[in-house]
Each structure stands twice: as structure tokens, then as C-alpha cells.
Amino acid sequence: MPLIQPLLDCSYPEAARADGVFLYDIEGKRYLDGCSGAVAASIGHGVPEIVEAMQEQASKLAFSYRLQFTNGPAEQLAAELGDAAPGDLDWVFFVNSGSEAMETALKIALQFWEEQDRKDKSGIISRSLSYHGITLGALSMSGHEARRRRFSSLLHDFPIAPPPYCYRCPLGKTYPDCDLACATELETSIRRMGPEHLAAFVAEPIIGAAGGAIVPPDGYFQRVREICDRYDLLLIIDDVMTGVGRTGKMYGIEHWNVVPDIISVGKGLSAGYSPLAATLVSDRVMQTIRDHSGVVMSGHTYSGNPLSCAVGLAVLQYLRDHELVERANRVGVTLGERLRAMAERHPIIGDVRGVGFLWGLELVEDAETHTPYSAEMEISKILRDVAQDLGLLVYPALTGADVRPGDAVMIAPPLTINGHEMDLMFELLEESLNALEEALVASGSVSTALQSEGHEIYGR
Numbered sequence: 001m002p003l004i005q006p007l008l009d010c011s012y013p014e015a016a017r018a019d020g021v022f023l024y025d026i027e028g029k030r031y032l033d034g035c036s037g038a039v040a041a042s043i044g045h046g047v048p049e050i051v052e053a054m055q056e057q058a059s060k061l062a063f064s065y066r067l068q069f070t071n072g073p074a075e076q077l078a079a080e081l082g083d084a085a086p087g088d089l090d091w092v093f094f095v096n097s098g099s100e101a102m103e104t105a106l107k108i109a110l111q112f113w114e115e116q117d118r119k120d121k122s123g124i125i126s127r128s129l130s131y132h133g134i135t136l137g138a139l140s141m142s143g144h145e146a147r148r149r150r151f152s153s154l155l156h157d158f159p160i161a162p163p164p165y166c167y168r169c170p171l172g173k174t175y176p177d178c179d180l181a182c183a184t185e186l187e188t189s190i191r192r193m194g195p196e197h198l199a200a201f202v203a204e205p206i207i208g209a210a211g212g213a214i215v216p217p218d219g220y221f222q223r224v225r226e227i228c229d230r231y232d233l234l235l236i237i238d239d240v241m242t243g244v245g246r247t248g249k250m251y252g253i254e255h256w257n258v259v260p261d262i263i264s265v266g267k268g269l270s271a272g273y274s275p276l277a278a279t280l281v282s283d284r285v286m287q288t289i290r291d292h293s294g295v296v297m298s299g300h301t302y303s304g305n306p307l308s309c310a311v312g313l314a315v316l317q318y319l320r321d322h323e324l325v326e327r328a329n330r331v332g333v334t335l336g337e338r339l340r341a342m343a344e345r346h347p348i349i350g351d352v353r354g355v356g357f358l359w360g361l362e363l364v365e366d367a368e369t370h371t372p373y374s375a376e377m378e379i380s381k382i383l384r385d386v387a388q389d390l391g392l393l394v395y396p397a398l399t400g401a402d403v404r405p406g407d408a409v410m411i412a413p414p415l416t417i418n419g420h421e422m423d424l425m426f427e428l429l430e431e432s433l434n435a436l437e438e439a440l441v442a443s444g445s446v447s448t449a450l451q452s453e454g455h456e457i458y459g460r
């Protein structure tokens with residue numbers, strides 16, 4: 001098989017078509033998309049309005065090269081994203097993936113200081129649990145050991161700040177008594193490294209792939225903004241997973257009323273219909289670059305291509321027409337309540353966290369002591385496989401990383417999922433958890449909590 005698959009020895013079902021929240025393989029098996037692919041397909045599959053917009057744009061102008069032309073869809077999408085963004089984040093640079101959007105953010109941050117003859121401000125601080133992309137710059141910023149390991153010789157040690165991970169506080173504290181010690185620790189790290197050597201602090205509003213939807217406590221991002229201001233660091237927010245409505249706000253960082261200097265978005269921006277991501281930059285940063293070199297040193301052949309940008313515009317229109325961001329906010333509360341109720345029945349779920357339509361279930365061997373399963377066991381991937389067999393897609397995430405191993409799965413269906421489909425998603429999830437727990441019991445690897453409660457699965 002010439003196609004290089006993620007796991008070379010794994011045979012993946014072949015996707016044939018998709019409609020709404022369902023995908024179908026070539027055997028006709030149906031899968032409910034409980035995680036929007038990789039938290040991307042936020043308006044569901046096969047939406048006719050998007051297909052029509054693609055057809056119309058493709059027949060008019062599919063591609064023009066950005067060093068030769070500007071184009072209408074790119075101009076309009078940039079304006080709409082800028083208008084919807086907080087503060088003076090008015091400038092937009094288009095790329096094709098979240099990784100590229102983060103590379104661009106990194107390069108613009110360095111360029112901002114370099115243009116002011118402050119070349120030494122070239123380091124970045126990020127958090128030890130984080131994922132910002134697979135390209136080398138984005139990976140350098142990522143606190144994701146499994147993805148870094150092989151390339152460590154080429155990577156910078158940027159992820160040193162502790163995550164605001166209250167379920168397993170890396171500093172052994174409890175919120176709110178901790179007085180946001182994780183933010184204080186960020187400040188200490190900045191002082192230790194010397195702010196004169198640092199360009200920016202980078203963070204996801206909610207830690208996704210490397211944390212399983214870890215939501216920071218209130219006050220954290222406000223404190224982070226103050227620290228960045230105090231030490232003259234740009235604040236880069238990686239909204240690739242959380243942006244464009246996923247969490248019930250257009251930009252995930254808006255939950256904390258903080259205005260960053262740079263925001264990256266991707267995934268939901270094109271909702272899976274075409275490769276598209278963007279880096280939003282503040283007026284202050286762009287004016288500095290404009291006043292000096294006048295050129296942003298990043299970009300790709302397909303940056304700002306009219307076809308992908310037309311998709312982005314159609315997705316934003318669809319979100320507005322169906323009030324989906326508000327819906328994510330409203331229905332997300334119920335989604336969280338139902339997941340918490342489910343956790344009561346399944347001691348393997350140690351923590352339920354999330355906002356809007358982005359939720360994480362942390363899987364533990366012992367809920368009382370928060371003891372995780374061993375990393376080798378890859379319990380989140382087992383749950384993903386069990387669920388996929390039963391016709392439900394969930395997103396396995398790592399968590400715990402440098403504190404101790406940890407596993408989570410994320411539940412992030414399209415924002416369009418209806419009540420009946422939501423019920424079905426919960427039925428399939430319950431079945432998947434039951435099947436996993438049964439398998440764990442059969443293999444003798446089961447938490448004492450599960451056994452002592454005489455959990456209902458034993459009767460089945």
C-alpha cells in the first residue's frame with residue numbers, strides 16, 4: 001500500500017461519504033462523529049451551502065498567487081475575522097494548517113522585536129502540556145513529549161511553564177488557595193530566563209490534544225496578560241482547536257476577556273471542507289513591521305487561496321445563519337451536565353472538563369486517588385478503538401505528561417448535532433465505556449473502585 005498511514009501496520013476503514021454528524025465507510029457502516037474528526041468538522045458534513053460556495057468559487061477563480069494578486073474571498077474573510085476579534089487584532093495572514101498558523105505567529109513575534117533592534121528577544125515560553133503543531137517551530141513550542149522525542153535534537157526547550165491543570169496540579173496546590181501559583185511560576189521562569197531574551201508566551205485557551213480539554217481557572221489568563229505586559233512579552237493564543245465557535249465564543253480566549261497580541265485559528269475555520277488556517281495580528285505589532293521592513297516573512301503557495309477563503313466565508317455565514325456559536329454555548333451546558341452524570345456511573349472517568357462543545361474525559365485507574373493507567377496501556381486509544389467499532393468517533397488525548405502519565409478522550413461533536421443524535425452519541429459512549437470496562441475486568445486490570453462497587457457491567 002503506497003499511502004503512508006498514521007500507523008503503518010494498522011488497517012483503517014475506508015471513508016466513503018458523510019452527511020451531517022455521520023460518516024459512512026465503503027462497507028456501509030455508519031459512524032457518529034463525536035469529535036468532528038480532529039475537532040474540525042464543526043458544522044457537520046456535506047452541508048449544501050458550503051458545497052455550493054465551493055462550486056461557485058472553483059468555477060470562478062480557484063487559485064491566484066498571493067505575490068501576483070489579492071482576491072475577494074481572502075480580503076473579505078480577513079475583514080470578517082478581524083471584525084469579530086477582540087481589541088485591535090485587525091490583521092490576518094492565511095495559511096493551510098494550524099501548525100503553519102503557529103509557525104507564522106512565532107515568526108511574526110520574533111520579527112516584531114527584531115525590527116525594533118531587539119534581536120535578543122527571540123526565545124519563547126510555552127507550557128509543559130501543550131500542542132501547537134507538528135512543524136519544527138510549532139513542535140518546539142509544544143509540550144507534547146510523544147511528538148517531540150524523535151526530533152529533540154532540532155527542537156528548542158520552550159515548554160517550561162506549568163499548565164493550569166487543577167485536576168493534577170503540577171505544583172501540588174488547590175485552586176483557589178493556590179492564588180494561581182502556575183501563573184506566578186510563569187513569572188518566575190520569565191525572570192530566570194531574562195525577559196530581554198524572550199519574545200512571547202504561547203498558550204492554548206483550553207489545552208486540547210496534549211491535555212484533553214483542560215480549562216484554566218478564572219483569573220489565570222488575566223494574570224498571564226499582566227505578566228506579559230510587565231515583562232514586555234507578546235501573548236500568542238493558539239485558538240486552532242478552540243476558535244471559530246467551538247467553545248461558545250468566536251475566539252476561545254474571549255471567555256476570559258483578555259486581548260492577546262496574536263491569535264491563531266484553524267480547524268473550525270473551514271470546518272473540514274478545505275485546508276485553511278489563519279494568524280490574526282494586532283495593529284500594534286503590524287504597524288511596527290510596516291514601519292520597518294514592511295514584509296511578513298512567512299507564507300505558502302496556497303496562502304489565502306480564493307477557494308479555501310470562500311469556504312471560510314461560507315462557514316462563517318452558516319454559523320451566523322444558524323446561530324451556532326450561541327447554540328454551542330447553550331447546548332454545551334447540557335452536554336457537560338450529561339457527561340458529568342455519565343461519569344457518576346463510570347469510575348474510570350476521573351474528571352470531566354470543558355466548555356461549549358469541547359469536552360474531555362480523563363480516564364483513571366482509581367478515581368479516588370486520581371491514579372492514571374500506565375502510559376504503555378494507552379487506555380484512551382483502546383477506548384477510541386472500542387467506540388469506533390461500535391460506530392462512535394472520539395478523540396484520544398494525552399494528559400498528565402511531565403507530572404505523570406495520563407489519558408483522556410475528547411467529545412466534541414459538530415455544533416449542529418440535534419437532540420436525537422446527541423442521545424445516540426450518549427448511548428454509544430455508554431456502550432463503549434461498558435465494553436471497555438468489561439474488557440478491563442476480563443484482563444484483570446480493573447480499578448478497585450470498579451470492583452467494589454459491583455458495577456453494573458458485571459451482570460452483562
Ligand code: PMP
Nearest residue numbers: 097098099131132133208240241
Ligand atoms: N494547535 C492546536 C491547539 C491544535 O489542536 C492543533 C492540531 N491538533 C494544531 C495547532 C496543529 O494544527 P494542524 O494539525 O492543522 O497543523
